[in-house]
Structure formats: C-alpha cells, structure tokens
Amino acid sequence: MTPETITSNGRRRADEDIDVVQLRNLGISYRTGKREVAVLKGITLTLEKGRILGLVGESGSGKSTLASALLGSLRTGSFVSTGTASVSGQDVFALRAKELRRFRISEVAMVPQNAGSALTPTMKIHEQIAEALHSLKGNKTAQRSRAEELLRLVRLPNPAQALDRYPHQFSGGQQQRIGIAVALAANPTLLVLDEPTTGLDVVTQAAILDLLSGLQGSLGMSMVMVSHDLGVIEKMCTDVAVLRRGEIVEAGATREVLANPKHPYTRGLVASVPRIDVPGIPPSMDQDAIDAGEDWVPDQEVYRRIAPQGAVPVLSVESLSIDYRRKHIPGTGATVQDVSFTVNAGEVVALVGESGSGKSSIANAIAGLQKTAGGRITLADGGAGGGELAKTVTGRPKNLRQAIQLIFQNADTSLNPRQSVHTAIQRPINLFSVKNASVPQALADVDLPASYAQRLPGQLSGGQRQRVGIARAVAAAPSLVLADEVVSALDVSVQSSILRLMDELSREKSLGFLFITHDLAVVRAIADRVVVLYLGRVVEEGTVEEIFASISHPYSRLLLDSVIELGDDHDAKRKAVKDEIPAAPPEVGCPFASRCPLVRDVCHTVAPPTIAVSATHNIKCHADVAELTGVSAEVLEGTRTC
Amino acid sequence: MSSMTTTAAPASTAPGSFGRMVRSILKSRTATFGFALVILNILLALLAPVLTSYDPIATDAMNALQESSGAHLLGTDALGRDTLTRTLFGGQYALAISFTATALTVLLGSVIAGIAAYRGGIVDDIITRVLDSVLAVPAILSMLVVVTIFGTGPWVIILAVMVVYTGGVTRIVRATVMDVLPKDYITAAKARGEGMFSILAREVFPNVLDIILVEFAMRASWVVLLISSLSFLGFGASPPTPDWGLMVAENRNLMSVVPLATLSPIVALATLIVGLNLAADGLAKSLGVDRMKEVLG
Numbered sequence: 005m006t007p008e009t010i011t012s013n014g015r016r017r018a019d020e021d022i023d024v025v026q027l028r029n030l031g032i033s034y035r036t037g038k039r040e041v042a043v044l045k046g047i048t049l050t051l052e053k054g055r056i057l058g059l060v061g062e063s064g065s066g067k068s069t070l071a072s073a074l075l076g077s078l079r080t081g082s083f084v085s086t087g088t089a090s091v092s093g094q095d096v097f098a099l100r101a102k103e104l105r106r107f108r109i110s111e112v113a114m115v116p117q118n119a120g121s122a123l124t125p126t127m128k129i130h131e132q133i134a135e136a137l138h139s140l141k142g143n144k145t146a147q148r149s150r151a152e153e154l155l156r157l158v159r160l161p162n163p164a165q166a167l168d169r170y171p172h173q174f175s176g177g178q179q180q181r182i183g184i185a186v187a188l189a190a191n192p193t194l195l196v197l198d199e200p201t202t203g204l205d206v207v208t209q210a211a212i213l214d215l216l217s218g219l220q221g222s223l224g225m226s227m228v229m230v231s232h233d234l235g236v237i238e239k240m241c242t243d244v245a246v247l248r249r250g251e252i253v254e255a256g257a258t259r260e261v262l263a264n265p266k267h268p269y270t271r272g273l274v275a276s277v278p279r280i281d282v283p284g285i286p287p288s289m290d291q292d293a294i295d296a297g298e299d300w301v302p303d304q305e306v307y308r309r310i311a312p313q314g315a316v317p318v319l320s321v322e323s324l325s326i327d328y329r330r331k332h333i334p335g336t337g338a339t340v341q342d343v344s345f346t347v348n349a350g351e352v353v354a355l356v357g358e359s360g361s362g363k364s365s366i367a368n369a370i371a372g373l374q375k376t377a378g379g380r381i382t383l384a385d386g387g388a389g390g391g392e393l394a395k396t397v398t399g400r401p402k403n404l405r406q407a408i409q410l411i412f413q414n415a416d417t418s419l420n421p422r423q424s425v426h427t428a429i430q431r432p433i434n435l436f437s438v439k440n441a442s443v444p445q446a447l448a449d450v451d452l453p454a455s456y457a458q459r460l461p462g463q464l465s466g467g468q469r470q471r472v473g474i475a476r477a478v479a480a481a482p483s484l485v486l487a488d489e490v491v492s493a494l495d496v497s498v499q500s501s502i503l504r505l506m507d508e509l510s511r512e513k514s515l516g517f518l519f520i521t522h523d524l525a526v527v528r529a530i531a532d533r534v535v536v537l538y539l540g541r542v543v544e545e546g547t548v549e550e551i552f553a554s555i556s557h558p559y560s561r562l563l564l565d566s567v568i569e570l571g572d573d574h575d576a577k578r579k580a581v582k583d584e585i586p587a588a589p590p591e592v593g594c595p596f597a598s599r600c601p602l603v604r605d606v607c608h609t610v611a612p613p614t615i616a617v618s619a620t621h622n623i624k625c626h627a628d629v630a631e632l633t634g635v636s637a638e639v640l641e642g643t644r645t646c
Numbered sequence: 647m648s649s650m651t652t653t654a655a656p657a658s659t660a661p662g663s664f665g666r667m668v669r670s671i672l673k674s675r676t677a678t679f680g681f682a683l684v685i686l687n688i689l690l691a692l693l694a695p696v697l698t699s700y701d702p703i704a705t706d707a708m709n710a711l712q713e714s715s716g717a718h719l720l721g722t723d724a725l726g727r728d729t730l731t732r733t734l735f736g737g738q739y740a741l742a743i744s745f746t747a748t749a750l751t752v753l754l755g756s757v758i759a760g761i762a763a764y765r766g767g768i769v770d771d772i773i774t775r776v777l778d779s780v781l782a783v784p785a786i787l788s789m790l791v792v793v794t795i796f797g798t799g800p801w802v803i804i805l806a807v808m809v810v811y812t813g814g815v816t817r818i819v820r821a822t823v824m825d826v827l828p829k830d831y832i833t834a835a836k837a838r839g840e841g842m843f844s845i846l847a848r849e850v851f852p853n854v855l856d857i858i859l860v861e862f863a864m865r866a867s868w869v870v871l872l873i874s875s876l877s878f879l880g881f882g883a884s885p886p887t888p889d890w891g892l893m894v895a896e897n898r899n900l901m902s903v904v905p906l907a908t909l910s911p912i913v914a915l916a917t918l919i920v921g922l923n924l925a926a927d928g929l930a931k932s933l934g935v936d937r938m939k940e941v942l943g
Contacts, residue, residue, distance in 0.1 A: 371837045372837065372839075373833065373836055373837060397836060397837060397839050398839065400839065402839065405837070405838060405839035408837070409837070410833065410834055410837050412830040412833070412834070413830075414830060417829040417830045417831065418829075418830035418831055418834065419831055420829075420831045420848075420849050420852070420853065421853065422852035422853055422855075423831075423848075423849075423852070428831075431838075431848070432838055435838055435839075435840070436838075476834070477834075480838070
C-alpha cells in the first residue's frame with residue numbers, strides 16, 4: 005500500500021535535486037520501559053519544490069511527529085529506527101547540533117497550531133520577529149523595518165503600531181498571522197504548518213488559508229500542512245498523504261485521492277465528514293473491518309434525523325442579557341442582550357456563532373454558572389416540576405439542578421482523572437436520588453460495555469471519554485442537556501457516532517439538547533432548529549432547513565460562505581478577506597453593521613426589526629426580504645477591509 | 647461500537663496507582679535509601695522498649711559518664727542515663743511530634759488553600775496576604791513568640807510549627823488547586839449544585855494529592871530539624887524528656903568526656919533528615935512533581 009513517490013502527475017524524474025522533502029523508509033519509535041513503540045513506520049514520500057503536501061490523519065496517526073521530523077526534531081525518548089529524512093538535500097538526522105541550527109535558520113520554519121501559546125507573552129511583536137532575523141543581527145533599524153514588512157505581508161492591520169504590542173493584545177486569528185510572519189522571517193524553503201487553523205472559527209480560518217495560499221503563490225516556497233480537516237487539505241494542498249497508525253495508507257495528488265479514494269480508510273474518512281449541503285449524520289467508520297484488511301466500503305446512506313412532533317417546551321429564555329463590564333463604557337453594549345429562544349422536549353437546538361458571540365456565556369447562564377443582568381430563564385417540565393431559574397446554581401432547588409446537565413467540548417478535562425467511570429456516573433445518581441438509574445444502565449445508554457465502569461479516564465479513548473461524559477449527564481435524568489462544542493475536538497470518524505448517540509438520546513428520552521457550536525456542517529447534521537448569534541444578539545432563528553435555505557441574514561451567509569468543505573470548487577469561492585469580529589458589541593443599532601455588505605445609515609443607530617419570513621423563521625435586519633435572498637458572493641466581494 | 651475499539655491503556659496499572667508509585671520509587675537507588683532510612687528510624691523508635699532494658703529517664707549516679715561498654719553500648723551521660731536508650735526513645739518523641747505537627751500543618755494548609763483558591767476574590771486576597779505576612783517573619787522568631795506566649799509542651803510546639811509552616815503549604819497547594827479548578831469536571835460538579843467542601847474533597851484534592859504527599863515528606867524533614875533546634879535552644883522539650891535537640895544541648899559541654907552522648911542524637915537526627923529528604927525527592931520524581939518549583943514555592 006505504501007506509495008513509491010509522490011510527484012505532481014505520477015511521472016518519474018531523474019534529477020531528484022529539486023525535491024524539497026525526501027523521506028525514505030522513515031521510521032520513528034519511542035521507548036517506554038523495555039518496549040519500543042513505533043510512531044511512524046516506513047514512511048516514504050517526496051515533495052517537489054513549490055508544492056504543498058497535506059498530511060491527513062486522526063489523532064495518534066503520527067502526523068505531527070512526521071511534521072516535526074522535517075525540522076529534525078524528535079520528542080524526548082523518540083529515535084529514528086529506520087530510514088532517512090532529507091530536506092533540501094540535507095539528511096536532517098545526520099546533522100550535528102550546529103549544522104541543525106543553521107538548517108533550521110535557513111531552510112525550514114514551522115507555524116504551530118496555537119500561535120497564542122507559541123508567542124512569548126512578555127515579548128513585543130518586533131522582538132519576536134527579530135529573534136528569527138538572524139541575518140540582520142545587531143541592526144535594530146533594519147530588523148524593525150523588515151518586521152514591519154513581514155506584518156504587512158501577512159496582512160495584519162496597522163503593522164507599524166503592532167510592532168510595539170504584546171501577543172495578548174491580538175485576537176487568535178491575528179496571533180496566527182504573527183506566527184506566520186515569524187516563520188516567514190528567514191525566507192524558508194519549506195514551511196511546516198501544524199493544524200494552522202484548527203483553533204479558529206470558520207471566518208478567520210478562511211482568511212488565514214487565503215493568506216497562506218497567497219503567500220505560497222508569491223514566495224514560491226514549499227509547504228507541508230498537517231490537518232485533520234479534509235476540506236482544508238483539499239483547498240490548500242496539491243498532494244496529500246493519508247496516515248493511519250504511523251503508516252501512509254494512501255498518497256497522491258489531492259484531487260485524485262479525495263475524489264477517488266482507494267484505501268478503505270480514506271473512503272471512510274471522506275464519507276464520515278458531515279457536509280453543509282447534505283442534511284443528516286454521515287455514516288461512521290468500521291475500524292475493525294479496516295484493520296482486518298477488508299475492502300470496506302462506507303454506507304452511502306446518510307442518517308436523516310426527524311424533528312420531534314408537537315412542541316412541548318422544556319426551556320424558555322426570554323430577553324436574557326449578560327454584562328461583563330464593571331461600568332458602562334460609551335459606545336459598547338452588553339455582551340449578551342435581549343436573547344430569547346426556546347428548546348422543546350426531544351429537540352436539538354443549535355446555538356451558532358463565531359468565538360466571541362456569547363454562546364458559552366448563554367449556556368453558563370442557563371446552567372446557573374454565570375450571573376445574568378436581566379431576563380428570565382424558565383424551565384417548563386412535566387416530571388421534575390418547572391419554574392423560573394434562579395440566577396446562580398446555589399439558589400436553585402435540587403430538581404431544577406437535576407433537570408439541566410452539561411456535556412463539554414474537551415473530553416480530556418471533563419472527567420476527573422482520579423475517579424473511575426463508576427464513581428463519576430454514580431455521583432449524580434446519588435446526589436439527585438434518581439430512581440431506576442444505575443451505572444450499567446447509563447453506560448448502556450451510551451453504548452459502552454458495563455465493564456468500563458471500573459476504568460479510569462486515562463484508559464479510555466477520546467470518543468469513549470466523551471461517551472462517559474454524556475452518560476454522567478444522562479444518568480441524572482435531566483430534561484435539558486447543554487452540549488458545548490461536544491464533537492469539535494473529536495476525530496471525524498468518532499464524531500458521527502457521537503452525533504448519532506445524541507440523536508438517539510433526544511428521541512428515546514425526550515431530552516432537549518442545546519447544542520453550542522461554530523461548525524455549521526455539524527449543525528446541519530444534528531440540529532432541528534438553529535439560533536444564529538452575533539456579538540451576543542440573535543440575528544436569525546429558524547428550522548435547520550430554513551437557515552440553510554436561500555433567505556438568510558447577511559451574517560449567516562458570511563458563516564456559510566466561509567465554510568471550507570470537501571468537494572467545493574475552492575477557486576470559484578469568494579476570497580474571504582473580512583474584518584474580524586469586533587471586541588465589543590455596539591451600544592446602538594445592528595451589531596453586524598460594521599461588517600455587513602448591506603449596511604445602510606439606519607443600521608448604525610436603530611436596532612433592526614424582526615422580519616418574520618415564516619412562522620418559525622425570523623431574521624433581524626433592516627434590509628428587506630428580497631435583498632436577503634441569496635446575498636451572493638459578489639455583493640460581499642465589495643466589502644473587503646483591512 | 648464499531649469505531650470505538652482503539653482503547654488506550656491496559657487496565658492493569660492505572661496512572662498514579664499505588665503499585666506504580668512503589669515500583670518507581672524502588673527503581674531509584676537514592677529514593678529507596680531514603681525510605682529505608684525513614685523506615686529504620688520508625689522501626690527503631692517503635693521497638694525502643696524491646697531493644698533496651700533501661701529507663702530513658704531514671705538517673706543512675708553510680709554509672710555516670712561511662713564510655714561505651716557491654717552494659718551501655720553507647721555509654722551514659724552525666725546523670726548516668728543510657729545514651730542508646732535515650733536516643734531510641736528520643737526517636738519516638740521526635741517522630742511523634744514532628745509527624746503530628748507536619749500532618750496537621752499540611753492538612754490545615756491544604757484546607758485553607760482549597761478555600762482561598764475556590765472562593766477567590768477578596769477571601770483569597772485576605773488569606774494570602776495574612777499568610778504572606780506570617781511568612782515574612784523568620785521561622786525561629788515566630789516559634790519563639792508562640793512558645794513565649796503559651797509556654798512549653800508538645801502541643802505548643804505543634805502549634806508553633808503550624809504557625810510557621812502553614813503559610814508555605816497553603817501557597818503551594820493553592821497554586822496547584824488553581825490549576826485544577828478551571829477543569830470541566832469541576833464545572834460539571836458546580837452545575838450539579840455541589841457545595842464547596844464536597845467539590846474540594848471529591849474532585850479537587852484527589853488530583854493534588856501527589857503535591858500534598860511530597861509537601862508532607864519535605865516539610866517533615868524541616869519540622870524535625872526545627873523542633874530539635876527549638877529544644878536545643880531550651881524552648882522545646884523540657885528535661886528530662888529524651889529529646890535529641892535537648893540531649894545535644896545537655897551533653898555538648900561533656901563532648902571531650904563522653905562524645906557518644908552528643909554524637910548519638912546528632913547521627914540519629916541526621917539520618918532521619920537525610921532519609922526524609924531523599925524520600926521526598928524520590929516521591930516527587932515518581933509522582934512527576936517538580937521539586938525545584940516546590941522548594942522555590
């Protein structure tokens with residue numbers, strides 16, 4: 005299965021000098037006690053100059069190890085077991101320390117996943133960049149002007165002022181731009197990017213990727229890009245290598261591999277990605293069959309969720325507002341203002357928006373972990389008895405605390421590492437004296453064997469931990485579950501099984517789910533209704549079909565257009581060069597006015613009226629319905645800023 | 647279930663399990679040596695009545711100031727008391743007082759740390775400022791203040807140790823509790839409406855237990871030394887208690903006559919302190935706690 009070489013079109017070339025990356029049978033292992041564990045096995049690939057290679061794989065596939073091997077870097081305890089890795093004609097693992105340093109200065113550079121933690125917090129931006137400007141050592145003025153030039157290159161707003169600021173004064177997307185500037189400082193031949201946009205939301209992601217392809221085009225460097233996101237890989241990369249458990253299972257030209265996957269694992273990966281245009285939950289992958297070497301073909305069938313019949317409300321939020329400001333700051337409004345929505349029994353309602361849109365604040369307010377500044381949150385429930393929720397959780401009676409349970413984004417931190425699965429699930433059962441509940445029952449609800457009760461979280465995989473987290477929530481017999489980005493940290497193959505589980509639970513137990521996410525494809529897969537938030541204000545609300553239909557709020561349209569999906573015509577898609585989300589909402593008018601393509605004077609002063617497109621579909625906008633119908637890419641094209 | 651088969655670790659040794667800890671300690675020679683010294687000290691102290699037939703307090707003027715002999719292995723002191731016996735019984739006294747004092751200090755410090763970190767805001771500010779100001783006073787000075795106010799006696803010494811060391815324990819435990827508090831499982835517990843003490847006991851402390859254990863072993867060695875210093879200065883145990891510090895003070899003038907009477911408690915004290923230190927190091931290493939950070943606090 006291991007491919008011979010990757011070349012642009014499969015032809016073989018005689019002069020291999022122009023290959024930037026050449027890996028021959030590379031194997032990397034680490035030692036634990038007396039065992040040797042292979043992280044990478046027999047990796048053979050080449051990358052021609054000026055091309056972009058994507059490394060795709062799930063967590064634990066060894067893709068990050070491979071990426072850092074290109075810089076001649078190994079984690080402590082790891083060693084090269086077989087083969088060689090040469091970059092720009094130099095065998096990176098044969099270099100002596102001094103040569104390796106020179107090699108890293110001149111030949112390769114890396115953009116880490118989270119620039120926010122990769123930048124030194126106590127160093128000003130120009131100092132960070134100067135660190136990488138080895139050729140200009142000692143020349144402060146030249147360093148400064150080169151740094152400014154680099155910041156301009158990565159399209160950071162106000163590069164001259166930015167030089168004297170600290171990393172925390174920039175948003176996540178801007179930090180990533182600075183990270184790229186630092187990497188570009190020494191004009192590397194090869195740029196290695198480890199999940200460069202994973203922590204960012206769709207709009208920022210699109211902007212960063214556009215920047216990267218622009219830079220690649222103008223500077224002509226080669227790139228290796230690690231990602232778990234097939235859409236990103238397809239958009240960016242000319243070549244792709246699919247890794248699974250340390251081996252390349254399939255490699256070749258990106259279009260070819262992704263359109264026509266040969267290996268069952270690649271087929272499974274492609275099939276399990278939820279799509280915006282396809283409602284429903286994609287099939288999950290049968291890893292066992294792939295392990296057994298079967299020629300497994302994923303179901304083409306996408307599971308369509310059916311929205312519950314009859315609206316029995318569980319939760320109703322009325323005019324909720326949350327304010328973090330200690331005192332009033334002129335020109336800004338409250339973080340969350342006048343948010344109203346309901347969640348019915350058995351219904352999955354998605355709360356959608358970029359980071360900073362107040363999604364999590366609202367969830368915390370409902371859970372009683374966040375003080376509210378106004379509004380009412382009411383739990384209407386048959387069994388447990390409902391009522392208005394007190395502002396903080398300590399003021400709520402037991403039955404109301406029981407009725408609302410949380411599931412978290414990060415399965416690693418959602419379970420106490422020192423508590424067995426049994427202890428974790430038993431706790432809510434005891435605390436709320438839930439009748440007819442038991443740990444084995446809760447585990448069965450999430451399709452885990454009862455024997456897992458004795459395990460500690462460290463002995464579970466990411467997907468299993470997430471299931472235990474769900475079991476702990478469900479064991480309390482709640483009527484509403486707040487699910488904050490519950491699948492965004494999971495591999496796609498596990499994602500769909502968790503989505504199916506949520507669907508099952510919502511139907512069988514009539515659970516209402518408030519599903520908080522920025523991933524619109526996942527929304528399409530699982531949600532029945534959608535509430536679109538922007539800067540803590542609801543801009544659009546409707547059933548999932550209505551939200552993804554042609555009439556939508558300009559902001560929803562922006563979100564939809566920014567999504568990078570497998571099978572898109574990436575070249576035809578609008579270049580997403582957009583302002584980032586403002587730090588604070590405006591005091592008056594429409595929150596989206598500063599970025600809206602349809603903006604008019606009234607938007608800045610008067611709060612937008614609600615347009616009732618249908619009985620269930622509301623849009624808050626000053627524009628009329630005709631304008632909101634298919635606000636197309638061309639209109640938004642004119643609004644580029646920064 | 648199909649996609650769920652990539653299970654992580656085998657179920658035999660959980661991370662942080664007792665078995666794994668013991669194995670990791672046994673792997674390090676210095677840690678094993680440290681624990682051996684501490685265990686030896688404890689055993690000798692516990693078996694003191696069996697190992698010797700003399701009374702540690704009863705004086706015997708006829709046999710005063712004897713050199714090492716068959717009857718008195720380590721000789722006798724000015725009052726004719728058997729040095730070996732006093733040293734062995736002195737171990738009981740030293741271990742009992744210092745371990746009690748350390749345990750109470752670490753317990754109190756951890757609880758205060760938990761409350762300060764959990765409550766945050768003004769509560770945290772007040773607690774940390776008060777403890778900081780106690781820390782600003784030299785240890786021996788604040789101990790002397792306590793002893794001067796309350797007189798002497800084992801409980802006063804324990805109280806003095808608590809006054810001196812609670813601040814340091816609180817500071818370190820508070821920092822680690824702060825690391826744990828933002829985790830989602832704490833949020834889940836808060837959302838269930840659990841109270842502060844329930845959350846601290848169930849969710850927080852099991853996760854900082856490693857730090858607390860290392861803290862205990864390390865503080866214990868300081869406490870042993872501190873208590874002995876206090877006795878040496880005459881503010882700790884009162885005669886005729888067989889206390890190591892007191893023994894050194896009583897016999898140091900007779901160093902040239904009966905050197906063993908001074909040396910025995912010193913050697914005993916040194917082995918216990920070295921043992922505790924090495925044990926703390928080994929424990930820290932096996933638990934993955936950064937000892938350097940701990941010391942610099």
